[in-house]
Every structure is written in structure tokens, then in C-alpha cells.
Amino acid sequence: MEKAEIHFKNRAQKYNCSSNWVADQELIRLMFQLSEAGPGSEVLDIATGTGLIAKEFFGKVKKVTGLDISPDMAKHATGCMDEIVFAPVEQMPFADNSFDAIVCRQGLQFAELDKAIPEIYRVLKPGGRVVLCHLTAYNETDRELAFAIQKLRNPARRNYLMPADMATALETAGFRDVENVEYLSDESVNQWIDNGAIPQENMDKIRELYRTADEAFKEIHDIRFVDDDIMDDMLLVIATATK
Ligand SMILES: C[S@@+](CC[C@H](N)C(=O)[O-])C[C@H]1O[C@@H](n2cnc3c(N)ncnc32)[C@H](O)[C@@H]1O
Numbered sequence: 001m002e003k004a005e006i007h008f009k010n011r012a013q014k015y016n017c018s019s020n021w022v023a024d025q026e027l028i029r030l031m032f033q034l035s036e037a038g039p040g041s042e043v044l045d046i047a048t049g050t051g052l053i054a055k056e057f058f059g060k061v062k063k064v065t066g067l068d069i070s071p072d073m074a075k076h077a078t079g080c081m082d083e084i085v086f087a088p089v090e091q092m093p094f095a096d097n098s099f100d101a102i103v104c105r106q107g108l109q110f111a112e113l114d115k116a117i118p119e120i121y122r123v124l125k126p127g128g129r130v131v132l133c134h135l136t137a138y139n140e141t142d143r144e145l146a147f148a149i150q151k152l153r154n155p156a157r158r159n160y161l162m163p164a165d166m167a168t169a170l171e172t173a174g175f176r177d178v179e180n181v182e183y184l185s186d187e188s189v190n191q192w193i194d195n196g197a198i199p200q201e202n203m204d205k206i207r208e209l210y211r212t213a214d215e216a217f218k219e220i221h222d223i224r225f226v227d228d229d230i231m232d233d234m235l236l237v238i239a240t241a242t243k
Pocket residue numbers: 004005008022046047048049050051052053067068069070073087088089090104105106107110111112
């Protein structure tokens with residue numbers, strides 16, 4: 001089993017409440033809107049997980065396909081999509097030019113980007129839209145500590161993303177009209193740390209990193225120590241483009 005598959009096997013049960021952004025309806029609706037999908041669209045949701053993004057499209061478009069590598073996450077995705085396919089994003093079992101829109105939230109940090117982005121380009125129809133939403137660091141000031149926290153949170157992560165990274169990868173793959181939308185999510189560390197997949201040792205180290213963070217990090221992330229919790233304004237970047 002791949003590292004990511006093991007992580008999501010352990011996290012699946014609690015996934016739908018394992019962060020504020022996970023169930024954030026405003027964010028989910030924004031992704032739908034940016035995809036420009038309509039009643040005739042065939043949509044692919046990459047790294048669909050428990051189907052929270054796919055569900056927003058289900059019934060509003062012609063067909064929603066979810067793709068993931070984790071059957072454990074998919075067990076919680078019942079009634080969210082028309083079809084689920086188990087395969088890695090780096091090698092998708094779809095013909096060229098299959099989809100009108102492709103969306104992915106918080107999936108490509110686990111993927112080999114140099115394979116995944118060309119695959120997304122290949123299976124999207126000419127004129128089709130891609131919408132990729134991922135947590136990033138803000139800038140060079142918070143980069144080192146934000147990535148250290150992400151590494152302790154999920155060792156299966158392959159990519160530590162800066163705000164421009166997905167847009168650059170899309171441009172390199174040949175997409176046009178590439179744009180970034182920034183979205184802030186106020187996250188409770190107590191909420192996301194208790195996801196079933198983080199060992200106690202890593203939880204302790206994460207809390208210690210927040211406590212000892214420099215003032216610049218605390219300011220950028222608007223860190224607040226509230227009762228026994230820590231609040232962190234995290235940055236999600238939604239990269240959109242057209243093939
Ligand atoms: C953080 S969850 C995101 C789930 C969903 N997109 C959402 O926004 O709620 C990440 C998902 O990516 C899946 N995943 C990880 N590596 C993958 C890969 N190489 N190909 C496809 N899915 C992958 C995991 O199994 C997991 O379900």
C-alpha cells in the first residue's frame with residue numbers, strides 16, 4: 001500500500017469533519033462556479049475522497065466521475081457521483097478529450113505533478129476547464145515553518161506548494177487563461193490534528209512549532225491561542241485554466 005493510501009485508510013472515518021475547509025460550502029460552491037460546468041457537462045473530480053466536491057456537481061451536470069486510490073475514503077462517498085474509478089491521477093484510464101471540466105481539491109500534493117498535470121491536460125476536452133484547489137504557504141516568510149507543519153501532519157505529501165506553483169505547472173503543460181483565486185480558511189488545530197492518522201508524537205511536535213513560531217509567522221497566519229486551541233488562518237489557492 002502507498003503511504004497516501006495508508007494515511008487515508010486511517011483518516012477516512014473522521015475525514016468529513018477533519019478540517020474547517022473540508023465541509024466549507026462557500027468554498028465548494030466557488031469551485032463549482034469556477035468550473036463553468038452546466039447541465040450538459042461531463043465532470044471529473046480527481047482525488048474525490050469522500051465525494052464532497054463531486055456531490056456539488058451531482059444532479060446538476062450530465063455525469064460526474066470521481067477518481068481516487070483509496071477504497072476506504074470511497075466507502076463514505078455513496079450518493080455523491082455517477083461513477084467512481086480507482087486509479088492514480090498520474091495514469092488515468094480515460095480516453096483523450098473525455099471531460100468538459102476537471103476539478104481537484106487537496107489531492108495533487110500527494111501526486112507526481114510532472115505526470116499528473118499532463119494527464120489532466122490529456123483527458124480534458126479542448127475548451128474544457130480545470131479547477132485545482134490546494135493549501136499553500138503564503139510566501140518566503142512562512143514557507144519553512146508552514147512546510148514543517150505540513151510534513152508532520154501528513155508524511156505522504158510529495159509537494160509543498162507556494163501560491164504560484166499550480167498556475168506555473170498548468171502554463172507549462174499548455175493550458176491558457178491561467179488564473180489564481182485566493183481563499184482563506186480559519187482552521188482550528190485541535191480539529192485537524194485529531195484526524196485519526198497523526199501519531200501523538202507528531203501532534204506534540206506540531207503544537208510546539210506553533211508555540212515557538214516567530215512573530216512574522218504568527219502575524220501572516222493570524223495565529224490565536226484560544227483556551228487550549230490554536231487558530232491558524234490557512235491559505236488555499238484555486239488555480240483555474242482552459243485547455
Ligand atoms: C485530502 S483528500 C481530498 C478529498 C477531496 N478532494 C476533498 O476535497 O474533500 C486527498 C485524497 O487524494 C487521494 N489521493 C492521494 N494520492 C492520489 C493519487 N496519486 N491519485 C488519485 N488520488 C490520490 C487520497 O486517497 C484522498 O482521498
